[in-house]
Amino acid sequence: MSAAPLFGVILAGGTGTRFWPLSRSHYPKQVLRLLGSGSMLQSTIERLKPLIPLNHLIVVTSASQEEVIRLELYRQDLTGVQLLLEPQGRNTAAAVGLAAVKGAGLGEDAVLAVFPADHYIRHPENLYPALEEGLRWARKGYLVTFGIRPTRPETGYGYIQAGAALEPGGWALHCSRFVEKPPQESARAMLAAGGFYWNSGMFMFRRDVLLASFAQYLPELYQGLMQLREGAQAQEVYPGLPSISLDHGLLERAQKVAVVPVEMGWSDVGTWGALPDLFPRDEGGNVILGRSLDLDSRDCVIYAQDRLVATLGLKDLIVVDTPDATLVCHRERVQEVRDLVAALSQRYPLESSRHLTVERPWGAYTVMESGPGYKVKHIVVEPGRRLSLQLHRHRAEHWVVVQGAALVTIGGEVRRLASNESIYVPPSTPHRLENPGPEAVRLIEIQTGPILEEEDIVRLSDDFWRGPEGPPPEDGSS
Amino acid sequence: MSAAPLFGVILAGGTGTRFWPLSRSHYPKQVLRLLGSGSMLQSTIERLKPLIPLNHLIVVTSASQEEVIRLELYRQDLTGVQLLLEPQGRNTAAAVGLAAVKGAGLGEDAVLAVFPADHYIRHPENLYPALEEGLRWARKGYLVTFGIRPTRPETGYGYIQAGAALEPGGWALHCSRFVEKPPQESARAMLAAGGFYWNSGMFMFRRDVLLASFAQYLPELYQGLMQLREGAQAQEVYPGLPSISLDHGLLERAQKVAVVPVEMGWSDVGTWGALPDLFPRDEGGNVILGRSLDLDSRDCVIYAQDRLVATLGLKDLIVVDTPDATLVCHRERVQEVRDLVAALSQRYPLESSRHLTVERPWGAYTVMESGPGYKVKHIVVEPGRRLSLQLHRHRAEHWVVVQGAALVTIGGEVRRLASNESIYVPPSTPHRLENPGPEAVRLIEIQTGPILEEEDIVRLSDDFWRGPEGPPPEDGSS
Numbered sequence: 001m002s003a004a005p006l007f008g009v010i011l012a013g014g015t016g017t018r019f020w021p022l023s024r025s026h027y028p029k030q031v032l033r034l035l036g037s038g039s040m041l042q043s044t045i046e047r048l049k050p051l052i053p054l055n056h057l058i059v060v061t062s063a064s065q066e067e068v069i070r071l072e073l074y075r076q077d078l079t080g081v082q083l084l085l086e087p088q089g090r091n092t093a094a095a096v097g098l099a100a101v102k103g104a105g106l107g108e109d110a111v112l113a114v115f116p117a118d119h120y121i122r123h124p125e126n127l128y129p130a131l132e133e134g135l136r137w138a139r140k141g142y143l144v145t146f147g148i149r150p151t152r153p154e155t156g157y158g159y160i161q162a163g164a165a166l167e168p169g170g171w172a173l174h175c176s177r178f179v180e181k182p183p184q185e186s187a188r189a190m191l192a193a194g195g196f197y198w199n200s201g202m203f204m205f206r207r208d209v210l211l212a213s214f215a216q217y218l219p220e221l222y223q224g225l226m227q228l229r230e231g232a233q234a235q236e237v238y239p240g241l242p243s244i245s246l247d248h249g250l251l252e253r254a255q256k257v258a259v260v261p262v263e264m265g266w267s268d269v270g271t272w273g274a275l276p277d278l279f280p281r282d283e284g285g286n287v288i289l290g291r292s293l294d295l296d297s298r299d300c301v302i303y304a305q306d307r308l309v310a311t312l313g314l315k316d317l318i319v320v321d322t323p324d325a326t327l328v329c330h331r332e333r334v335q336e337v338r339d340l341v342a343a344l345s346q347r348y349p350l351e352s353s354r355h356l357t358v359e360r361p362w363g364a365y366t367v368m369e370s371g372p373g374y375k376v377k378h379i380v381v382e383p384g385r386r387l388s389l390q391l392h393r394h395r396a397e398h399w400v401v402v403q404g405a406a407l408v409t410i411g412g413e414v415r416r417l418a419s420n421e422s423i424y425v426p427p428s429t430p431h432r433l434e435n436p437g438p439e440a441v442r443l444i445e446i447q448t449g450p451i452l453e454e455e456d457i458v459r460l461s462d463d464f465w466r467g468p469e470g471p472p473p474e475d476g477s478s
Numbered sequence: 479m480s481a482a483p484l485f486g487v488i489l490a491g492g493t494g495t496r497f498w499p500l501s502r503s504h505y506p507k508q509v510l511r512l513l514g515s516g517s518m519l520q521s522t523i524e525r526l527k528p529l530i531p532l533n534h535l536i537v538v539t540s541a542s543q544e545e546v547i548r549l550e551l552y553r554q555d556l557t558g559v560q561l562l563l564e565p566q567g568r569n570t571a572a573a574v575g576l577a578a579v580k581g582a583g584l585g586e587d588a589v590l591a592v593f594p595a596d597h598y599i600r601h602p603e604n605l606y607p608a609l610e611e612g613l614r615w616a617r618k619g620y621l622v623t624f625g626i627r628p629t630r631p632e633t634g635y636g637y638i639q640a641g642a643a644l645e646p647g648g649w650a651l652h653c654s655r656f657v658e659k660p661p662q663e664s665a666r667a668m669l670a671a672g673g674f675y676w677n678s679g680m681f682m683f684r685r686d687v688l689l690a691s692f693a694q695y696l697p698e699l700y701q702g703l704m705q706l707r708e709g710a711q712a713q714e715v716y717p718g719l720p721s722i723s724l725d726h727g728l729l730e731r732a733q734k735v736a737v738v739p740v741e742m743g744w745s746d747v748g749t750w751g752a753l754p755d756l757f758p759r760d761e762g763g764n765v766i767l768g769r770s771l772d773l774d775s776r777d778c779v780i781y782a783q784d785r786l787v788a789t790l791g792l793k794d795l796i797v798v799d800t801p802d803a804t805l806v807c808h809r810e811r812v813q814e815v816r817d818l819v820a821a822l823s824q825r826y827p828l829e830s831s832r833h834l835t836v837e838r839p840w841g842a843y844t845v846m847e848s849g850p851g852y853k854v855k856h857i858v859v860e861p862g863r864r865l866s867l868q869l870h871r872h873r874a875e876h877w878v879v880v881q882g883a884a885l886v887t888i889g890g891e892v893r894r895l896a897s898n899e900s901i902y903v904p905p906s907t908p909h910r911l912e913n914p915g916p917e918a919v920r921l922i923e924i925q926t927g928p929i930l931e932e933e934d935i936v937r938l939s940d941d942f943w944r945g946p947e948g949p950p951p952e953d954g955s956s
Contacts, residue, residue, distance in 0.1 A: 020788075021786075021788070293818070293821060293822055293825060293826065295814065295817065295818050295821065296811075307802055307803060308803040308804070308822075308826055308829045309803075309806070310498075310499070310803065310804070310805050310806075310818055310822060311805075311806045311807070312805070312806070312807040312808065312811050312814055312815065312818050313807060313810070313811035313814070314795075314806060314807075314808060315808075317792075317795075317806070319804075319806050321804060324786060325785065325786040325787075326785065326786070326787050326788070326797075326799060326804055327788050327789075327790070328787070328788075328789045328790070328792060328795070328797050329789070329790040329792075330790065330791035330792060330793075332791070333774075333790050333791035336773065336790055336791070337790065339773065340771070340773050340788055340790050343773065344771055344786075344788060347771060348769075348771065348786055351786045368846050368847060368854065369846060369856060371880065372881070373880065373881065373897070374920075374922075376846065376854070376856075376922055378847060378854075396898055398878045398900050400876045400924045400926075402849065402851065402852035402924065402926060403849070403851065403852070419851070420874055420927075422876050422900065422902065422924075424900065442852075444854055444924050446878045446880065446900075446922050448878075448880060448897065448898040449898075
């Protein structure tokens, strides 16, 4: 692609409440490995890599999601992307605006292509030519949307009504109007009438066109973005920004809007109800995954992991099992999982916010049990990685290696600790755990002490971004 | 009570598949603490204690349930009862017959009162006068049944049709016929007609009357019982015994049968579907127990423990959660949980047979995690108890005490191990764990080695019945 370069803006600020208990507030949908080996964020980035260099990809997320997003980028070796943090969520218009004014290397007429971080595209090979077509029109000053031909009267998506082709016999069409998530009857009528497309949430426009449109249709947002551009702190500007989507705030009002229809096996994977479209179903119409056994259920989604889930005679249910929490929900009520999680966050804050297994740049730990005065963890250190040099003020730790061989530093002494060996780490003693070998090290850690919070950690030195010097600056250079 | 003494026969041979996953094949319904602090077996025995001395109570179970029943009697300080083991289940006629010929201290005209070990009686104070009334007629040579006035057209119970009173204005009635578990319509008709009672499965008769009736109506069984009485091995006799219930085999055929109606808040607690009759319901008609949160479900049973179960918009479902397995089942299909467990026993034998937490005479252990070459357990030793002096051929053990203080013997040396202290037990080394203190000792055990089976244990000495000398003889003197 010649002319002004193409940048990608990846919207990764979702809090993922609708995929609870697989998603948690500190483990949102965009990092879920729901549909294969990669996370949804990772898949989104990998999909764009053939088209856009990593340092032209701008991931926008909220400060509360920084840790998990930064970790995901690190673990997938994608730290070359730009990362922008919003102090709070202000919907998509502000997020895209932030990328437009704070993205590094953006020329005035750069083209921005916007992608949600958590959608599924079965046939990305069909995406690329559509993006090329969109790029042509974006360069000509259009605000370009991408429309999906509806296959059912879906009430969970917005629709775009298309008009005539932008050029005779051409691919891209005039966009005549946007329709918000419709009632069932309207959805049926649009499906029957034709000429309507699902709004994919993907957009493309020139940066100068976007900012000029903001100035015209969202002047408050525009003012705020200009302040940010001139160096104002996001914490100060953000509370005053309007919270509105790019669709409602801009595209529904603007004149020069195009839609490029594209068939690519798209799903926004909005709720557990989307799974039957994405996975093979058994003869009863069920999607059944994991350690499970069913007798005679129909049209259910049963998502198990390592625990056993046995089901009998169910109809239209969603059953999702995780190590510490299980959801059982009627299929027609999946939209309300969000309300359920809101209620959970009051009564069961732990299960609504975190998993028992927590990923770290060096590996992961799993809380196996917590009791009065003790906590038991399973710790995995990936080959060649090491934890920070750290100490705890209030707790002692007993380590028993059960796989691999670790290098252990305790109070200045270094020792090799092989499988079936153990060691004691007294409180207030600097210590470090390292895996110098080629296979993962697994150990059982038993913490004892009056205070067993994760926050009782003093990092004296760290291989990652968590040491005394803190994370890299938020200017996108991470 | 004067005259020949009263003995209780407690039928505790159930395999409890219908309460999976709370019951397992090695943890049957009769030891479940489903309805309060005591197990169903314990409650059955405690209920009879005011009437019948412990050594006149004969618990009959199958050899495969010996361990769990013996343990339950020990833990509840009820080892004074007689325990009789059947080599295999042969239904209730054989079980009662075994008690009649092998029970210790039975005179020829002793009266036997038969009770299932796993029924619920809300008002035992109403049971006692009914038993007194039954005893009067049993002494006169009647086979006495106890009938429950039906409160709904239940299709899961057998019915007894009563005739005239045995004496003018008396309580006990002639029994005119038995009706097997009826279809819905017949159940409705019986409820409307009156004079029908649910068959409680409780019976009372003189021993000589029982044996004479067996001789008349179940001659094969009678022959087998006589062989047993003369000292034949149960293993040899049992395979030839007819497998038939006392109701079908005897009471339906016999002439002199009485029924004593009794209202005592009885339930056979036959399936998960019985819980709504036994627990308070919320405004949606749900029984919700444990760590759970529900939005807008109706007429469900939700049985959670420590894990979180969140439910949304359900109707007529049973959800039962345990640490390693979850059941979700339509309420009208609860009878088929038995079939589900049959299928599970093939594919998931562990979850169909045992819990992660296993009770022991000295306390309990919980398998927290199993991996290649290691296993992690949480061990609780009750105050004043100690494990056997034992060794393992193939595994080493790391112990970290997290509560209380243990006395540890390893290879002849004795050491006190307080909270936050650890010790290593090498393979093939005799060791013993003891709790000399007044509070429970809790420790985390990490096993390592190529073979980590429970069977890798050599007990050199044991405080209970598991040492080299083995369990007590099966003559009921345990």
